[in-house]
Amino acid sequence: MKPKVAFFSFTSCEGCQLTVLECEDILLDMLGQIEIVRFREASSLKRDDYEIAFIEGSASRPDDVTRMRKIRERANLVVAIGACAVSGGVNFMKNFHYLQRTREHVYGAQADWFPTTQVQPVEAVIKVDHSVYGCPMTKDEFLETVKSLLVGRTPRIPQYPVCVECKMAENVCLFHRGQTCLGPVIRAGCQAFCPGLGAGCDGCRGLAPDHNLASLTNVLGEYGMKPEEVRRKLRLFNGYIEVQP
Amino acid sequence: MTDITINVEHIARVEGHGNVVMSVRDGRIKELRLEIVESPRFFEVMLQGRPWHEVPHIVARICGICAASHTLASLRAVEDAFKLVPSPQTVLLRKLLLYGEFLQSHLLHVYFLVAPDFFRVDSVIPLASTHPEVVKRALRMKMLANELCAVVGGRHIHPVTPVPGGFTRLNRN
Ligand code: SF4
Ligand code: SF4
Ligand code: SF4
Numbered sequence: 327m328k329p330k331v332a333f334f335s336f337t338s339c340e341g342c343q344l345t346v347l348e349c350e351d352i353l354l355d356m357l358g359q360i361e362i363v364r365f366r367e368a369s370s371l372k373r374d375d376y377e378i379a380f381i382e383g384s385a386s387r388p389d390d391v392t393r394m395r396k397i398r399e400r401a402n403l404v405v406a407i408g409a410c411a412v413s414g415g416v417n418f419m420k421n422f423h424y425l426q427r428t429r430e431h432v433y434g435a436q437a438d439w440f441p442t443t444q445v446q447p448v449e450a451v452i453k454v455d456h457s458v459y460g461c462p463m464t465k466d467e468f469l470e471t472v473k474s475l476l477v478g479r480t481p482r483i484p485q486y487p488v489c490v491e492c493k494m495a496e497n498v499c500l501f502h503r504g505q506t507c508l509g510p511v512i513r514a515g516c517q518a519f520c521p522g523l524g525a526g527c528d529g530c531r532g533l534a535p536d537h538n539l540a541s542l543t544n545v546l547g548e549y550g551m552k553p554e555e556v557r558r559k560l561r562l563f564n565g566y567i568e569v570q571p
Numbered sequence: 572m573t574d575i576t577i578n579v580e581h582i583a584r585v586e587g588h589g590n591v592v593m594s595v596r597d598g599r600i601k602e603l604r605l606e607i608v609e610s611p612r613f614f615e616v617m618l619q620g621r622p623w624h625e626v627p628h629i630v631a632r633i634c635g636i637c638a639a640s641h642t643l644a645s646l647r648a649v650e651d652a653f654k655l656v657p658s659p660q661t662v663l664l665r666k667l668l669l670y671g672e673f674l675q676s677h678l679l680h681v682y683f684l685v686a687p688d689f690f691r692v693d694s695v696i697p698l699a700s701t702h703p704e705v706v707k708r709a710l711r712m713k714m715l716a717n718e719l720c721a722v723v724g725g726r727h728i729h730p731v732t733p734v735p736g737g738f739t740r741l742n743r744n
Contacts, residue, residue, distance in 0.1 A: 341635020369694030
């Protein structure tokens with residue numbers, strides 16, 4: 327029996343769902359192994375007998391919490407896909423502004439037409455079994471997760487920082503070129519994608535376990551960044567760490 | 572004649588979120604509403620207090636399908652603010668990225684979102700068994716469009732290399 331799989335989307339850019347469709351070369355093989363019973367962006371099928379639920383996006387509307395809890399009740403496994411789902415991602419920056427002022431700034435007199443709450447990652451609402459990191463999540467990590475769930479093993483996700491992959495790719499460290507980078511504290515798994523393209527890591531994959539933020543803050547200080555600027559930089563994708571239980 | 576109410580919650584196979592609500596009385600449409608139920612993100616506020624060089628990376632996240640367009644529009648805004656004129660080469664490469672995105676998005680639309688309606692199936696998945704050659708060709712074209720974006724922007728969903736003034740790195744292969 328093929329496992330029944332559903333995809334759900336909350337507050338997000340839908341880029342992680344799109345990443346699933348962008349697994350072109352392996353998409354048909356993958357679809358042969360699972361049965362998709364719900365995937366609004368790609369299918370009109372709407373069934374609730376799923377075993378694995380992939381959730382994209384954060385909770386940020388009043389009924390999002392109820393919807394997420396329903397999914398948790400029905401699914402055996404819940405997988406958060408992408409930074410929005412895992413840690414709030416860019417959405418979380420909204421939480422550092424006053425909510426009512428935020429609403430009025432964008433929607434003026436119609437602010438009440440667009441109900442919104444503080445942003446919460448999925449794990450703040452329901453139990454999450456697995457996470458696929460990144461903004462967008464990487465295809466490889468998504469496929470690794472799907473394959474692992476199919477054979478019943480734990481997905482192999484790197485526990486070391488981006489710098490390790492960056493060294494293995496033999497990139498010249500951006501710090502040598504006077505640029506800054508969050509690679510030393512961020513979870514690898516993207517093959518040091520941004521540094522490989524000459525752009526500093528912005529931290530979309532979240533903090534690596536055993537990171538040393540204090541040390542990175544010192545180094546960034548030597549490159550002219552004040553501690554509050556380091557914090558602001560981290561807030562781009564990782565504001566959640568400031569309130570995480 | 573009876574009254575009919577049709578309520579389509581979350582229209583499938585469209586980019587973005589919408590409901591259609593329709594009520595019919597005596598064979599005439601009394602009310603027909605398209606409700607946009609997209610979850611608001613408040614980018615205008617999230618951008619406040621952020622450094623200018625982050626703007627393209629942040630606004631790309633408005634939409635994964637048209638991330639390159641948002642990136643390019645914001646680059647233009649930032650460059651306008653600095654009165655910076657990008658080089659003709661930069662402009663050409665940006666256009667290439669944009670066309671790659673058009674291609675990718677149109678292919679997605681035609682083959683993944685619309686085609687299933689014409690064949691009266693739920694999604695592209697059953698078409699892969701009934702029309703394998705067409706689906707495989709569509710996937711190959713989509714892959715090509717993605718690669719075009721990647722060659723210029725690093726990747727299609729949330730490009731990395733385009734920055735105010737040019738690119739962090741040009742692909743020389
Ligand atoms: S994690 Fe990034 S790519 Fe994925 S849905 Fe959120 S904003 Fe889009
Ligand atoms: S460029 Fe960034 S990821 Fe690469 S080695 Fe330097 S700090 Fe680490
Ligand atoms: S280098 Fe950093 S910002 Fe870039 S994809 Fe990897 S984790 Fe994300």
